[in-house]
Amino acid sequence: MRLKEIASIIGAEFDAKDIEILAIASLSDANENELSFSMDSKYKDDIQNSSAGAIIVNKYTKEFVPKNSVALVVDSPYWELATISKYFAPPIEENSLEKAIIGEGSNISPKAELANGAIIGKNCTIMAHVYIGTNAVIGDNTVLYPSVTIYRDCVVGNNCIVHANTSIGSDGFGFATNKAGEHRKIYQNGNVVIEDDVELGSAVTIDRAVFASTIIKKGSRLDNQVHIAHNCVVGEYSALAAQVGIAGSSEVGRNMVMGGQSAISGHLHIAPFTTLAGKSAITKSIKQSGLTFAGFPSMEHRIWLKLQAKLARLVK
Amino acid sequence: MRLKEIASIIGAEFDAKDIEILAIASLSDANENELSFSMDSKYKDDIQNSSAGAIIVNKYTKEFVPKNSVALVVDSPYWELATISKYFAPPIEENSLEKAIIGEGSNISPKAELANGAIIGKNCTIMAHVYIGTNAVIGDNTVLYPSVTIYRDCVVGNNCIVHANTSIGSDGFGFATNKAGEHRKIYQNGNVVIEDDVELGSAVTIDRAVFASTIIKKGSRLDNQVHIAHNCVVGEYSALAAQVGIAGSSEVGRNMVMGGQSAISGHLHIAPFTTLAGKSAITKSIKQSGLTFAGFPSMEHRIWLKLQAKLARLVK
Amino acid sequence: MRLKEIASIIGAEFDAKDIEILAIASLSDANENELSFSMDSKYKDDIQNSSAGAIIVNKYTKEFVPKNSVALVVDSPYWELATISKYFAPPIEENSLEKAIIGEGSNISPKAELANGAIIGKNCTIMAHVYIGTNAVIGDNTVLYPSVTIYRDCVVGNNCIVHANTSIGSDGFGFATNKAGEHRKIYQNGNVVIEDDVELGSAVTIDRAVFASTIIKKGSRLDNQVHIAHNCVVGEYSALAAQVGIAGSSEVGRNMVMGGQSAISGHLHIAPFTTLAGKSAITKSIKQSGLTFAGFPSMEHRIWLKLQAKLARLVK
Numbered sequence: 012m013r014l015k016e017i018a019s020i021i022g023a024e025f026d027a028k029d030i031e032i033l034a035i036a037s038l039s040d041a042n043e044n045e046l047s048f049s050m051d052s053k054y055k056d057d058i059q060n061s062s063a064g065a066i067i068v069n070k071y072t073k074e075f076v077p078k079n080s081v082a083l084v085v086d087s088p089y090w091e092l093a094t095i096s097k098y099f100a101p102p103i104e105e106n107s108l109e110k111a112i113i114g115e116g117s118n119i120s121p122k123a124e125l126a127n128g129a130i131i132g133k134n135c136t137i138m139a140h141v142y143i144g145t146n147a148v149i150g151d152n153t154v155l156y157p158s159v160t161i162y163r164d165c166v167v168g169n170n171c172i173v174h175a176n177t178s179i180g181s182d183g184f185g186f187a188t189n190k191a192g193e194h195r196k197i198y199q200n201g202n203v204v205i206e207d208d209v210e211l212g213s214a215v216t217i218d219r220a221v222f223a224s225t226i227i228k229k230g231s232r233l234d235n236q237v238h239i240a241h242n243c244v245v246g247e248y249s250a251l252a253a254q255v256g257i258a259g260s261s262e263v264g265r266n267m268v269m270g271g272q273s274a275i276s277g278h279l280h281i282a283p284f285t286t287l288a289g290k291s292a293i294t295k296s297i298k299q300s301g302l303t304f305a306g307f308p309s310m311e312h313r314i315w316l317k318l319q320a321k322l323a324r325l326v327k
Numbered sequence: 328m329r330l331k332e333i334a335s336i337i338g339a340e341f342d343a344k345d346i347e348i349l350a351i352a353s354l355s356d357a358n359e360n361e362l363s364f365s366m367d368s369k370y371k372d373d374i375q376n377s378s379a380g381a382i383i384v385n386k387y388t389k390e391f392v393p394k395n396s397v398a399l400v401v402d403s404p405y406w407e408l409a410t411i412s413k414y415f416a417p418p419i420e421e422n423s424l425e426k427a428i429i430g431e432g433s434n435i436s437p438k439a440e441l442a443n444g445a446i447i448g449k450n451c452t453i454m455a456h457v458y459i460g461t462n463a464v465i466g467d468n469t470v471l472y473p474s475v476t477i478y479r480d481c482v483v484g485n486n487c488i489v490h491a492n493t494s495i496g497s498d499g500f501g502f503a504t505n506k507a508g509e510h511r512k513i514y515q516n517g518n519v520v521i522e523d524d525v526e527l528g529s530a531v532t533i534d535r536a537v538f539a540s541t542i543i544k545k546g547s548r549l550d551n552q553v554h555i556a557h558n559c560v561v562g563e564y565s566a567l568a569a570q571v572g573i574a575g576s577s578e579v580g581r582n583m584v585m586g587g588q589s590a591i592s593g594h595l596h597i598a599p600f601t602t603l604a605g606k607s608a609i610t611k612s613i614k615q616s617g618l619t620f621a622g623f624p625s626m627e628h629r630i631w632l633k634l635q636a637k638l639a640r641l642v643k
Numbered sequence: 644m645r646l647k648e649i650a651s652i653i654g655a656e657f658d659a660k661d662i663e664i665l666a667i668a669s670l671s672d673a674n675e676n677e678l679s680f681s682m683d684s685k686y687k688d689d690i691q692n693s694s695a696g697a698i699i700v701n702k703y704t705k706e707f708v709p710k711n712s713v714a715l716v717v718d719s720p721y722w723e724l725a726t727i728s729k730y731f732a733p734p735i736e737e738n739s740l741e742k743a744i745i746g747e748g749s750n751i752s753p754k755a756e757l758a759n760g761a762i763i764g765k766n767c768t769i770m771a772h773v774y775i776g777t778n779a780v781i782g783d784n785t786v787l788y789p790s791v792t793i794y795r796d797c798v799v800g801n802n803c804i805v806h807a808n809t810s811i812g813s814d815g816f817g818f819a820t821n822k823a824g825e826h827r828k829i830y831q832n833g834n835v836v837i838e839d840d841v842e843l844g845s846a847v848t849i850d851r852a853v854f855a856s857t858i859i860k861k862g863s864r865l866d867n868q869v870h871i872a873h874n875c876v877v878g879e880y881s882a883l884a885a886q887v888g889i890a891g892s893s894e895v896g897r898n899m900v901m902g903g904q905s906a907i908s909g910h911l912h913i914a915p916f917t918t919l920a921g922k923s924a925i926t927k928s929i930k931q932s933g934l935t936f937a938g939f940p941s942m943e944h945r946i947w948l949k950l951q952a953k954l955a956r957l958v959k
Contacts, residue, residue: 258605
């Protein structure tokens with residue numbers, strides 16, 4: 012899509028050299044043929060260091076746009092990101108692609124649906140009522156139980172097990188809101204990558220990234236009804252018990268252990284080998300490895316135990 | 328169904344004029360051809376003002392039944408409501424109806440199932456393993472991802488997106504319990520109405536109303552694994568993050584914002600523009616607009632922060 | 644499988660009489676043709692009283708193995724249980740079995756999938772996109788709504804209702820972890836038994852037992868998005884509201900009532916007629932019947948109310 016057309020759609024003035032924009036990406040990932048955005052001067056450094064071909068900004072942040080990048084100045088960059096994201100959304104399915112490729116020894120139920128462009132590895136078991144979308148890739152020896160949905164472009168590794176009614180690649184919870192309180196969808200054009208040797212329980216939901224990938228690293232175990240939001244990264248060999256939720260863009264290190272119904276807020280970094288008790292929630296990034304937390308808001312588990320003892324004494 | 332027969336089934340004396348009863352409804356909604364119920368004298372006013380053709384009551388509440396209405400007196404009105412609700416339950420599917428009507432430009436997967444009597448609008452995308460029940464209505468430009476289930480009689484508006492494995496219209500959690508501790512199902516004969524421009528995440532569950540409708544108003548956004556119980560109303564442009572639950576019959580105003588894993592108890596009214604922090608739960612109605620709450624039981628967010636600071640000092 | 648071969652696979656010395664091992668079971672359930680395991684001397688009595696044909700132990704627990712049982716001594720019994728559990732896992736489907744048997748008057752959607760060896764009772768309604776696995780048994784008059792998955796060997800009783808997108812029999816969250824932090828799956832070779840007159844909401848998940856059965860007793864009601872882990876027993880006429888979770892191996896007595904989003908930790912015994920408030924969690928066994936609990940960690944409800952009053956005063 013031509014940058015001039017983008018400017019016209021979002022109502023930004025345009026007198027730069029016109030270029031072809033191929034995708035939307037974050038400030039740090041975007042290249043010269045990609046569009047990015049920023050509405051807040053706290054991301055000043057990210058703007059200045061961006062290699063994006065163009066950046067949607069407002070009057071406060073336009074001054075940080077580097078000279079190799081075109082500034083598209085609007086009142087509400089996030090709202091206009093939503094506006095333009097739609098134009099970069101791929102179709103839900105692409106029937107013009109070739110039929111799905113199925114590896115040797117794989118057993119595909121006639122009641123499963125494989126969209127064109129999908130690739131299935133060797134010795135897989137794809138059960139009834141499974142859906143595998145356009146360009147999705149499934150590794151070798153992987154089992155997808157009934158009613159699993161893999162959205163387009165998502166990747167599931169080798170030796171994975173995905174239990175019934177689990178959804179991989181649904182849209183992240185992304186939208187802009189205007190002053191009237193109305194929402195506009197930010198199309199989620201990234202994907203999900205499930206690495207090798209991962210097991211996902213039933214009714215798990217893992218959202219695709221807005222750009223780039225939501226990643227579940229190798230050897231992780233997610234129990235039933237776990238929710239992983241867009242752009243999260245779950246470290247290797249993590250074990251998340253049932254009904255856990257991780258909010259958008261949080262990254263947890265390897266061997267994270269989360270008790271049932273616990274949660275992690277968005278945009279956090281959690282050190283490797285962190286443990287969170289059931290029903291608890293981490294709301295700040297954790298830098299030190301190997302600690303155990305409990306409560307909401309969470310504190311170190313030994314302090315939480317002390318607090319519960321004090322509270323028990325209050326009502327004695 | 329004849330009222331005399333109803334009286335006989337639930338063991339109530341009957342010496343009034345017999346009438347035809349077409350449905351069961353709440354005291355305030357029921358008309359002269361409908362049956363209602365009440366077991367508690369705290370609903371005295373509702374009984375006295377009801378236009379119901381007949382009301383199932385007990386010996387304490389029978390005196391409030393207005394003279395245009397027939398009192399069916401039993402020991403346990405709620406249990407007998409359960410007994411009789413079964414007779415008003417429609418069949419799960421009605422094959423005698425005409426085949427589903429599909430609007431121009433809609434793309435229906437051959438692996439989707441459309442029950443007879445369903446109506447699909449224009450330019451919809453109905454993916455594999457979707458089920459659309461008898462008399463369900465889907466608006467224009469709506470996308471239903473794989474394994475979405477729309478139960479009979481439910482309505483989804485225009486420009487909606489419903490992600491994979493979401494269920495709309497399952498039965499509300501309604502039952503009566505006798506003294507032996509046994510339960511009897513109260514058949515859920517209402518429906519769900521999803522208005523225009525709503526997006527629902529994956530593995531969302533929205534229960535049909537016991538009578539009338541559970542409603543998600545236009546422009547709302549529900550993230551993955553949100554649960555909305557029977558007879559709730561979610562106001563316009565609300566944004567409910569993942570794993571939120573709203574219990575039965577609660578009504579939230581427009582632009583409600585709920586953090587992940589938060590909840591609202593049943594039978595509450597929440598003012599517009601209310602925000603609830605993640606993991607928190609509102610247990611009382613909120614009358615003032617624009618406030619933010621946190622904790623369980625919830626309090627204003629600024630007070631909750633103060634409380635957390637005090638608690639932190641306790642263990643220092 | 645021959646015991647000598649098992650010893651060889653897990654690297655245990657073997658100089659006993661070779662026997663045929665037919666299954667893995669718990670110390671108390673295992674018979675002379677079954678294998679069990681124990682890594683902790685706190686289970687000394689269970690080991691000494693076991694009738695297992697062989698027991699995987701370590702150097703600390705081997706002395707407790709009774710003389711009729713063969714001790715297989717390894718460094719990490721739990722890890723080796725995982726290793727060997729795979730060999731006892733049945734195939735996902737068994738196509739060599741006879742076609743599913745369908746009782747008189749049952750209505751099976753052509754878009755449902757019945758694996759060979761399944762048995763469906765009379766007058767059932769099996770809707771589109773349902774999956775019923777090998778050797779699964781469904782009673783009479785039972786309704787399975789769309790996209791319900793019943794894994795192999797599971798049993799659903801008479802007069803049950805299972806709402807859309809619910810999964811019964813997915814694998815429990817079982818794995819061993821080695822010193823490098825890697826996980827190895829413990830194959831879940833038990834099943835789920837749903838007794839008569841049970842209603843399950845939509846997107847419920849009930850895991851199969853590692854050995855033996857996860858059981859939901861007659862007349863129980865589970866609302867949407869409830870999660871029941873492996874080897875749990877839910878007592879008769881229990882009522883679990885939406886988004887409840889019960890962790891592995893816990894047993895709750897009859898007429899348990901759990902509010903929305905509440906939870907019970909693993910390996911507990913809860914007395915009959917216990918009530919748990921919404922959002923709360925029981926972390927210790929409850930011996931006395933008829934009490935009501937709230938909070939996390941939970942305490943008696945009346946004490947919890949007192950505590951909330953004290954806390955409210957702290958910030959006044």
